[in-house]
Structure formats: structure tokens, C-alpha cells
Amino acid sequence: MFSEYREFYDYDNDICEGKVRIPSGCAIAGLINRESKKVKGDTIAKMMAVMHERSNGLGGGFAAYGIYPEHNTDYAFHLLFMDDQSKKEVEAILVKGFRIEDQQEIPVRRVGAHRNAPLVWRYFCSPLDKEREITEEDLLLKTTMRINRMAPRASVMSCGKNLGVFKGVGYPEEIAEFYRIDEYQGYSWIGHGRFPTNTPGWWGGAHPFSLGETAVVHNGELSSYGANKSFLENYGYELSLRTDTEVLAYAIHYLRSQGFSWDLVSKVFAPPHWVEHERMEEPERELYGALRRVYAGLLMNGPFSIIVAFSGGLMALNDRLKLRPLVAGEAGANLFLASEEAAIRRVCPQPENLWSLKGGEALISRVEEESACHVA
């Protein structure tokens, strides 16, 4: 099945799925400063490092927001290539829709297990005028789908403005080291340590998954993946990265493009149980009934905890039955989220508030808001 992945891995020397088995789980973490103060990447890396045991070295990654203020009007494509030929093909796809304003190899440390890592490049792009008959959102989606069709030879890590995803095969702290993320400063960060159980561990399959302005990290398994995939295929999304988290990124993209607030997105992913629905008063009852009827294909079923980063905020959500851990901690203008409390205490020893999220209740936090966060 995954034979096409083989040519890119040296199964004896490289880390790959099936070679390492440590009984543990994924780790996720996130942080945001609601006063938009920039936080260096080593904070999230430290949070992830504490949860080392929750991943198995088959995937780690970070998304950072606010890192490219000098390019904040351009779409920042972070791209993975397995070879120069793939890079050429991807560039040919890019220039069909975009003018490349600037491009560079992402600075990395090619040491240890990562000496043979894929090529990682970033392109700052502005849409070409001739593509203006479709929206920029659609152009981003179309371009991303085209590039990801080449997977695993090439894939898009992220393509949003003033944000970037850094990910690969390895423990999160190794990935942080590889991408030198302590050299970036962002107002919000999310991180992931992967423990893949049913999909291959490969660079493009690491978290975060990102499309447009959002990025998502996920601990769990979506049993509804097949149903979510069926739903999304109606709307031009192609699921090519072979991991369940991909549907989350596209589902978010789809719902946001329909004008959904983050509160509503969370209610599509984890709708109130019918028994709760029956206890609701109108017009809430009507709203949630309609959401469930129309968007049931995007109900995320199975155990999950997710942190979604978007321009200016974070959303954290657990499955309805709360089958995965997710802890939040507040200190001043900072909000921290992590699979384990220890990760929060590592960077914030005395949080003012510390609590575990409830199943199906989203925590939404935005910069420049009165309160650090609210529950949806």
C-alpha cells in the first residue's frame, strides 16, 4: 500500500512507521498572548519536550502566528520537497496562480537523524490578477490540492499570511531544533508530538495540518474519517495526506468559508447530544437541529483533543465523550493549552487558573479581547 513511500526512506537507518513502538499517546500544546506580545519558539518547544513520552519520534511539528510581519500581505507557502525535480514541478504549479515575491530555503540544522531530511522552502506569494475571478480562498485551496496530489514527493505545510508550519518526522524537540524555531517570534503557537497508529509516519503526515489562515493539531483518532471524507469530496477537497487529521483542516476551511464563527464550527464538530438538544429552548434548539441536519457529515466522531490556531486566536475542543486529555492554564495575558498539566507548569509554574476542558465544549481565545477566553 505504502510502497510509494519506501523510495524516500532508508528503512534501516531512517525513523519510520512500524520500526518504533512505544506505548504512549500523542501530545499537543498551544499558547497565545492576547496582548499580541511575541513569544519565542523555545516556549512551545519546552512544553512539547516535557511530553516526550507521549510521542514515538514519528512526527513532530509547530505552527507559529505573527512570524512574518515584513511579509504580512503575502501568502507564505511552506513547502516540503523530496527532490529538486519535485520542487520544480511545485514551482510550476505556484506560478500559475501567484507571483512569487520572495523565496528562500527555510534555515535548518541538518544533523543527526535529519541529515537526509527533505528540502524545506518558503515562498512569499501574491495572487496573480488573472486568477481574480476566483476568490483568494479558492485559489489557495486549488493550489494546495494540486501540490498535495504529488504527495509524498511534495506537500504544502502551510500557506497562510504571517504564519508558518514547521513539521517533520522526529520528536517535537528534534523538529524544533531542526527548524531552529527558537529564532522565530509569534503571538500564538501550537505544537504536536506524533504517535501514529494507523497511518504512515512521513514528513507531510506530521501535524499541524494547515490550509489558509488556520492550522490544527490533533490527539486522537477520527473514526468518522471515512464519513467526513465522503462529505468533503462533494466540495472539491481531495484527501491525499492519508491521515485523519487532514479532514479537520479541510472541514475547518469549508465551514469558515461558509461564514461560520468558531463557536459554530465547534458545534458542528461536537454537536450537543440529542438528549441535550431536546432540553434546549427555541431558537437555540432550531439552530442546533439545523446544524446537525445539514453538517452531520462533519461531525467528528471518536476520541480527539484538538487545538486550532487562526489569525488572532486559538480554539481548543474535546470530543463529546471527553476521551482525550486537554488542560488549559491562564497567567496574565497568556493562555496555555496542553495534553498534560506538566507541560503548562514547565513554562508557567504558577498559573492563575488551571482547568481541564469539558467534552464537546470549545475554549476560544482571541487577542485583544476583554477576557482571555470563553467557552462555547
Added chain:
Amino acid sequence: MPRSLIQQEFLVKRDEERCIECKVCVRQCGFGVHEYQDGKFILNDHNCVNCQRCVIMCPTGALEILENKGVPRRNAYWSEHSVRDLRRQAESGGSLLTGMGCDRSYPIYFDHILLNASQVSNPSIDPLREPMEVRTYLGVKPDKLSFTGTPGQERLVGSLPPVVKLEAPVMFSAMSFGSISKNTALSMARAAAELGIMFNTGEGGMHPDLAPYQDNMIVQVASGRFGVDSTYLNSGRMVEIKIGQGAKPGIGGHLPGEKVKEEIAVTRGIPQGADAISPAPHHDIYSIEDLRQLIYTLKEATNYQKPVSVKIAAVHNVAAIASGIARAGADIITVDGLRGGTGAAPKMIRDHIGLPIELAISAVDRRLRQEGIRERVSLVAAGGIRCSADLVKIICLGADAAYIGTAALLALGCHLCQKCYTGNCSWGIATQDPYLTRRINPELGAERLSNLIKVWIHELKEFMGAMGINAVESLRGNRLQLRGVGLPRNELEQLGIKQAGESM
């Protein structure tokens, strides 16, 4: 020449030692197999259809029905049944009729599909401890919703089109009063009301006794338009246009005049004793744009308050047809597969036209997704759902819900003798003979059906829990929960599923 060249199919054996001459068999047989004259039983087992009624009703277990194995000479090409059918045609000069669904040994894809369950990384869910949601809505969905208000305080703008709510994704198939007895219809109606699901009047109009169950009723409009008026259309929760039936695609229906007794005549709105003929096509639908007109005529007649379903037989081009139906304005598309039952169909047609529902649903679901319109309409599968596992599999292949017909009749006593068209049904199901119909007690019949569906719902929840899924919507089109065993690559591709042993 002998009178008939047809070897009789069954032999009835009576154990004289056990028989207490109570004559239950004589009274129970709808086909006159057992007679009692001058203190002696006379056996007419050439009439026996092996419906097992006498065997089951005999209080001392004195009866046994055997296949007549003594004949004929074996021939791998000329099977016994094909020879028998050929001789019947030669003797009668008539096309052979039959009842129920195709019984030929075509591949049964359900039996080559295995389901998934969670282990370790994804906890299975205990349906007795956690909410397990199987409620299903059928009806058209808007492409998007609009809201007003600030985030967290949103309100829906406008209202949604009408839907039918099912407490479980299963319904009783269309069976007309005429093809089945009133008590059989009442059994399904009562069970549907108790379970919060739907039953379907079939094309024979609505008997007034079904009126209390209107909230759980689908009213059917078929090519004969029997009993169709605005009261009828507005009495159910949903209207179904029947274009075709899996047991007889492309074929109409014919209820002989001698069966059109007073009650049926009144219900269907036709003269007593007149043949009730359903033409093969609807004579106002010669193409898709005509179907659109009928859909909207029915929507107008019901003030846009009832979802309209279009039921078609699964035929080779089913995916393209379904796409046309969705675009013609149907809210629900019902596809009836090869194994779908009937009260009467020409045997050649029943056994040789159509395709298995598993392939049909998979093809329709895929096509609608490719066209980006799958989420607009609901898709209902019919024809051959035998158990809760079949139900789960067909939902994973893309159906929103399934109709069960044969399974419901089996629960009421049917033994698949396939002689529904004779009207002699010893089980009181497919007959209008008052002596036979009272064998179905609607209260007890409803209880049996209700038991059956409750068990299926329980099993459905257990399947879902095992997969780590707690809402049935997450099962729909979830082909990754399926794997094929013993199927060639092209059949796996057609079903859209992976080979057992392949991972995600």
C-alpha cells in the same frame, strides 16, 4: 402423453403414530394439501408450496415436508428448476409468476464485506453507558445555512425544508393493501408508530383503519395512481413516487379483478371486480423533465410540507438516473435492489433484471459525491437487508437509511414459499381471504416487528460502539469501516472498499 410432465416439488410425510387426527392441517393449509374424508386423510401434496404452516401448527409434530429428490436425472446445465419452469410454460402457455425477491445464487456482496472495530488507539464505546445516537433525518438539505448575531449568539436565518425524523435508520417497505392483508399493514403501522420510524402504504391507497398511524406513514404514488387524491397525499409524512421496484424493474403491476373485493375497491378508488393495472411507465412521465413536473405537482398539492421521495429499481445506469432525480427536485432517492420482494412478478424478470443493492448504493453515492450533490438529498436503500450487519454495511456504503420488506414479513411468519400471487397465503400475510387474514393479529404482529427492530437498533449501536462511533451520521459513507474478502479488485473498486488486510 401424461397429463403433466412436471414432477411435484415436495412430499408431505405424516407420522401416523403421532397424528391425533385433530385436522389442524386441513384447516391451516391455504393450498388444499390436506383433506379429511371418511375418517381418512387425503394428501394432495402436489399442491404443497412448502410454506411450513401445517408443520408448525401441528400440535404433535406429526408432519414433515421433504424435497422430492427422486427425480430427475442430474444435469449441471439444465437445473431442476429451469426444467420445471420450462415445462410449466409449455403446459400453461403463460409467463410464470412468482412472489418475494430473486432467490438465485448471484453473489451476495454483504457476505463478502467485514466490519471494523477499534482497538487501543481509539476506545470502543459501551452503548449501555454512553449516548449512542441513531436518529436519522430524511429530506433535502440546503447547500448552506445563514446566521445572524454575534459569535456564540447566532440565530438561524430562514427555515429548513421539511424532513422526516426516524428514531432509527430503518423503515418498512412499500406494500400495498391488496398485495398484503390489512392486518399485516396494521402490524407494520403500529410497530412504526411505537418505534418512531415509517411504514409505507404502497401503491394501493390508504385504508381508513391506518388513519391513526398517519404520523408514521409514507404515502406512495405509483403509475396506477390508486387511491391518490389530495387527502391521501396530505395524510402521510412523506410522499413517494414509485417509478420502479427491484423485483420487477421496468414492469408494471396487475391485481386481478377477482381479488378486488369491496374494501380494496374502495381503498384504491376503482370498481369492485375490475383489474387494477399499474402500467409499466407512469404515462405522464416519459422523461426526467416530466418527473420534475410530478415532483413539483405533489409538492404543490402538499403545500411544500412533505418531502418527496422517488423510488427506482437498481438498474445498470442507476447512478446517472439517481443524479437526474436529485436534480429534478426529489428530496429523497430510494433505490430498490435485485433482492427486493414483490407480491407478484414474472419470474424471468424478477430473476434476471437489476443489480445487487450493495453495488447500486455504492455507485449512486459515489456519483452524487462526484457531482457535489450528495449532501443535498437523502439516499434510501431497499431490497435484501437481512440483518443489522447488512444495515450497517449499506449505510457505510452510502445510504442514509434502509427499507426492510422481506425481513418484516419473515418476522410475521412468512416462510418464503413465493406464492404471494396466489392469494392463498397460509400465514395470512399475502391474502385477502378473511379466513386466512385473521391469522395475523395486528397487536401481536406489531410486537414481533417491534421486537425485531429493537434488536436491530441494539445491534446497530453495538456495531457503532465497537467502531468507536456514537452518532449514526458518522457511519454514513464511511467505507473505511469496510473491508472486502474474496472479491476481485474490480469489485472492490466498484464497492469503493479496500481488501481485508489493507490498512488505512
